[in-house]
Amino acid sequence: MAIIYISHRMAEVYELSDRVSVLRDGQYVGSPVRDKLNAPELVRMMVGRPLSDLFNKERDIPAASRACGSRI
DSSP states (O other), rough: OOOOOOOSSSHHHHHHHOOOEEEEEEEEOOOOOOOGHHHHHHHHHHHHSSSSGOOOOOOOOOOGGGGOOOOO
């Protein structure tokens, strides 16, 4: 028996499934065995790159844009 369950909640995916199929932009990416795949790897399959690449750890703010002030 198969049930199609669509979720972005990784805890639910791991709790309810034995196997997952990943689609990205309507294209099949893969169906790894859930126990052999960790959450960061599953997210990488979903978004197409490591999650760490999606967010800048430090923002480069030009000096002219920085707020300047003093506290009295």
